[in-house]
């Protein structure tokens with residue numbers, strides 16, 4: 155799979171890859187004296203359940219799993235390692251969507267970020283001219299969306315798959331089919347709380363501790379643990395017009411993508427979202443009906459196309475946001 159910068163076709167799911175590394179060694183006994191010791195387990199039945207990731211290429215059982223009840227607990231753990239004579243590795247995991255074992259930590263402590271979310275108050279919305287949401291890093295984008303919609307607001311950029319954590323995608327940029335117009339998710343963050351490698355909780359933004367802010371956004375988890383993000387919101391879109399355009403010729407896929415996304419092109423600005431995908435043959439083409447509600451005859455057309463082409467076929471997902479006022483222009487034929 156290749157990400158074509160020019161055509162801005164996004165082929166891959168955004169990955170969750172978060173990692174904090176320290177000097178490797180085995181876990182010190184002193185961990186048991188901390189007030190967070192009851193939140194750390196070495197039970198092999200539990201650690202084994204963290205031994206794989208989305209990529210499923212490797213197995214690696216963490217030395218221990220940590221279920222923090224607050225960002226302070228994470229700070230306590232990292233500070234302990236930092237000041238220990240034998241620092242140990244610490245890694246963090248949201249939904250485990252790393253693809254190459256990036257969150258694996260054989261001799262260290264894996265932070266299960268989801269345990270921060272067992273209480274309420276982890277998503278707050280502030281209305282106003284520049285509305286925003288303060289959200290725990292462990293929150294899933296689907297839940298952030300659900301919550302902000304109650305205020306008729308939504309985050310500006312989403313990844314393709316919404317059951318990923320905020321901390322996870324912000325550690326990876328948060329690339330999306332909306333991004334060719336307005337950038338990745340990390341371009342729409344006002345502020346972060348980050349537990350740094352010394353175990354301090356730092357609030358950072360463009361204007362304050364900006365080095366930590368810019369290093370942590372898209373930093374693959376290597377500069378600290380994000381525990382809160384302040385995310386820009388916008389008025390929720392009312393409706394979308396979604397079209398899926400099928401192709402047999404990759405050259406047409408890329409030239410159409412450029413027509414739709416290049417600044418200065420008279421078609422740019424018409425669409426709001428563009429993604430593309432390859433279907434490797436008839437077998438993949440026939441699955442398309444199970445992921446979207448195509449009619450049987452449409453599914454058959456797609457299968458026939460794959461069969462006739464005897465090779466890969468391609469599609470572009472093109473989306474236009476609209477409301478009652480703009481409904482007519484959303485119906486325009488755009489290619």
Ligand SMILES: *[C@@H]1O[C@H](CO)[C@@H](O)[C@H](O)[C@H]1NC(C)=O
Nearest residue numbers: 195196197198199200201202
């Ligand atoms: C782990 O699971 C096995 C099988 O379910 C069980 O026999 C064993 O007691 C469990 N170990 C712990 C430490 O809970």
Ligand SMILES: *[C@@H]1O[C@H](CO)[C@@H](O)[C@H](O)[C@H]1NC(C)=O
Nearest residue numbers: 189190193223224226227230
């Ligand atoms: C552990 O102590 C720290 C302060 O040193 C505190 O912030 C944190 O909430 C405590 N955690 C637990 C689980 O008691």
Ligand SMILES: *[C@@H]1O[C@H](CO)[C@@H](O)[C@H](O)[C@H]1NC(C)=O
Nearest residue numbers: 275276277278288289290382
């Ligand atoms: C949400 O607001 C409550 C009450 O002010 C606060 O305790 C909590 O920390 C906030 N949550 C986030 C994620 O900022």
Ligand SMILES: *[C@@H]1O[C@H](CO)[C@@H](O)[C@H](O)[C@H]1NC(C)=O
Nearest residue numbers: 296297298299300301303304
């Ligand atoms: C959205 O939140 C409501 C509760 O406010 C809940 O009942 C509903 O299941 C949620 N929807 C999703 C898709 O999570």
Ligand SMILES: *[C@@H]1O[C@H](CO)[C@@H](O)[C@H](O)[C@H]1NC(C)=O
Nearest residue numbers: 419420421422424486487488
């Ligand atoms: C874009 O420009 C071409 C060539 O000048 C023209 O034929 C076409 O109608 C224009 N499309 C739009 C949407 O303005």
Ligand SMILES: *[C@@H]1O[C@H](CO)[C@@H](O)[C@H](O)[C@H]1NC(C)=O
Nearest residue numbers: 443444445446447448449450
């Ligand atoms: C799928 O399409 C059928 C037939 O058009 C319709 O009855 C059904 O409600 C649709 N389901 C969804 C989830 O949109």
Ligand SMILES: *[C@@H]1O[C@H](CO)[C@@H](O)[C@H](O)[C@H]1NC(C)=O
Nearest residue numbers: 389392475476477478479480
């Ligand atoms: C409809 O969408 C347009 C373009 O985004 C916007 O300018 C307008 O305010 C919206 N109208 C309503 C009623 O929401």
